[in-house]
Amino acid sequence: MILRRYFSSMAGRLFVVLLAGVLGSAAIALTLADAKRHEDLRRIRLDRLADRINDFLLVADRASELLRAELLSDGVTGIRRATGTEEIRGPDLPLTTALREHVGRGIEAQLAATTSCFTATPRPLHDDQFACWVVSGTLSDGEIIKLQVRGHVRSDPYGLNPLFILVLGTGIATLAFIAARMAASPLRDLSNAARALGRDLERHPLPERGPIEVREAARAFNAMQARLRSYVVERTQMLAAVTHDLQTPMTRLRLRLEKVEDSALRSRLIDDLGTMQALLREGLDYARSLETNEPFARLSVDSLLDVVADEASGGSSPVVLAQRCGCDIEARPRALQRCLANLISNALKYGGSAEVSASLTDDTVHIRVRDHGPGIPADKMELVFEPFFRLESSAASAVEGVGLGLTIAKMLAEKNEAEICLRNHPEGGLEASVVLKRGVTKSAVFADPETAMAM
Ligand SMILES: Nc1ncnc2c1ncn2[C@@H]1O[C@H](COP(=O)(O)OP(=O)(O)OP(=O)(O)O)[C@@H](O)[C@H]1O
Numbered sequence: 329m330i331l332r333r334y335f336s337s338m339a340g341r342l343f344v345v346l347l348a349g350v351l352g353s354a355a356i357a358l359t360l361a362d363a364k365r366h367e368d369l370r371r372i373r374l375d376r377l378a379d380r381i382n383d384f385l386l387v388a389d390r391a392s393e394l395l396r397a398e399l400l401s402d403g404v405t406g407i408r409r410a411t412g413t414e415e416i417r418g419p420d421l422p423l424t425t426a427l428r429e430h431v432g433r434g435i436e437a438q439l440a441a442t443t444s445c446f447t448a449t450p451r452p453l454h455d456d457q458f459a460c461w462v463v464s465g466t467l468s469d470g471e472i473i474k475l476q477v478r479g480h481v482r483s484d485p486y487g488l489n490p491l492f493i494l495v496l497g498t499g500i501a502t503l504a505f506i507a508a509r510m511a512a513s514p515l516r517d518l519s520n521a522a523r524a525l526g527r528d529l530e531r532h533p534l535p536e537r538g539p540i541e542v543r544e545a546a547r548a549f550n551a552m553q554a555r556l557r558s559y560v561v562e563r564t565q566m567l568a569a570v571t572h573d574l575q576t577p578m579t580r581l582r583l584r585l586e587k588v589e590d591s592a593l594r595s596r597l598i599d600d601l602g603t604m605q606a607l608l609r610e611g612l613d614y615a616r617s618l619e620t621n622e623p624f625a626r627l628s629v630d631s632l633l634d635v636v637a638d639e640a641s642g643g644s645s646p647v648v649l650a651q652r653c654g655c656d657i658e659a660r661p662r663a664l665q666r667c668l669a670n671l672i673s674n675a676l677k678y679g680g681s682a683e684v685s686a687s688l689t690d691d692t693v694h695i696r697v698r699d700h701g702p703g704i705p706a707d708k709m710e711l712v713f714e715p716f717f718r719l720e721s722s723a724a725s726a727v728e729g730v731g732l733g734l735t736i737a738k739m740l741a742e743k744n745e746a747e748i749c750l751r752n753h754p755e756g757g758l759e760a761s762v763v764l765k766r767g768v769t770k771s772a773v774f775a776d777p778e779t780a781m782a783m
């Protein structure tokens with residue numbers, strides 16, 4: 329599975345192409361070099377054999393008749409007079425050519441069976457590495473001479489040494505692996521950056537380093553991020569400005585409405601105006617949640633819950649802090665606080681009460697806000713995060729709201745690198761959880777949640 333993933337990645341494919349390409353061309357180059365080496369060795373051996381025969385003929389040419397006879401019968405030099413009993417296999421053209429270059433015209437070599445040569449002398453060790461030729465030539469006094477010549481023919485086997493191939497293969501594979509990683513890593517960085525950009529437009533720009541193409545891509549990406557940020561800032565500022573500026577005339581309108589004499593009409597108009605003001609407030613809040621660039625800071629989850637619960641319990645509805653976790657996280661404090669405040673406000677609005685708890689499992693903190701209200705139908709769990717979406721149930725529509733609370737809460741959770749999950753509790757009511765993972769540690773003071781609860 330891991331291998332399949334690797335080979336379908338860009339790095340894996342580059343690795344295969346590099347490995348096959350370099351290994352293939354290295355194998356071809358080495359085979360050609362090996363063939364050339366064999367050809368050179370064969371050539372050198374032929375030249376040496378031709379030299380030996382030439383030297384022998386020169387000595388025999390100048391020697392006295394007695395010495396010549398002795399030289400020809402002796403065979404110590406690996407050359408002696410032919411007996412005529414040799415089994416001739418056929419003319420040896422390469423040796424004949426070499427001999428004609430060294431000795432001159434009129435000399436000829438024929439290959440003979442090794443076993444039919446030097447029958448009187450003991451066979452040399454490694455007999456199979458020797459060959460035998462019958463060479464016929466003419467001495468300067470006109471004597472036609474036929475010689476038995478024994479020569480070395482052993483050659484290295486063709487093919488490459490397996491150990492050499494192993495070392496070469498390992499070296500090339502390592503290099504190909506590193507090169508493929510180097511080539512693919514900027515692409516991976518770019519895709520990670522693009523994914524992170526969707527969550528946080530304020531993320532640090534990509535480092536502009538490396539080869540020209542990578543630097544160019546990073547520069548283009550950073551320019552795109554800056555442009556996107558400026559568009560968003562421009563539009564949210566516009567939204568914030570419009571909603572903000574509308575508040576003053578609306579307040580004036582509210583005051584003027586008091587003067588309407590028909591009391592039924594007045595109260596309807598005041599209700600409508602209240603809805604409009606809520607819409608504006610939420611719109612402003614939504615704009616702010618898009619814009620937030622509050623820095624991350626370490627904070628104690630328990631202290632944060634204290635503050636949130638405290639602020640929310642201002643009215644008559646109870647907010648209970650049911651469990652503490654005794655842990656710290658890294659978060660954007662105000663954004664997280666507003667996110668939880670929205671969840672608590674929903675619990676109070678639709679469930680009549682809110683039970684807040686925090687727990688730590690592995691490296692994750694779950695902050696849960698639970699109520700005892702009607703909950704949300706399972707098929708609407710995702711829809712309630714859409715802007716301006718409200719359930720149509722009579723209970724929900726009886727409560728005032730715009731339909732932005734959960735949208736804002738989700739946005740603020742994402743700003744904290746957290747997730748929001750909703751579920752209907754088995755014992756009734758809705759449970760909203762914020763799952764936080766960034767910089768989770770146990771608090772130094774409250775290492776044990778039990779102790780923390782007791783305090
Ligand atoms: N705790 C809850 N119990 C039951 N239904 C809920 C709960 N929280 C949210 N909902 C449903 O989800 C809808 C969307 O919630 P959201 O908070 O986004 O908007 P709202 O509460 O209607 O308006 P506001 O923008 O003022 O928060 C609500 O209208 C409500 O129908």
Ligand SMILES: [Mg+2]
Nearest residue numbers: 674729733734
């Ligand atoms: Mg709400």
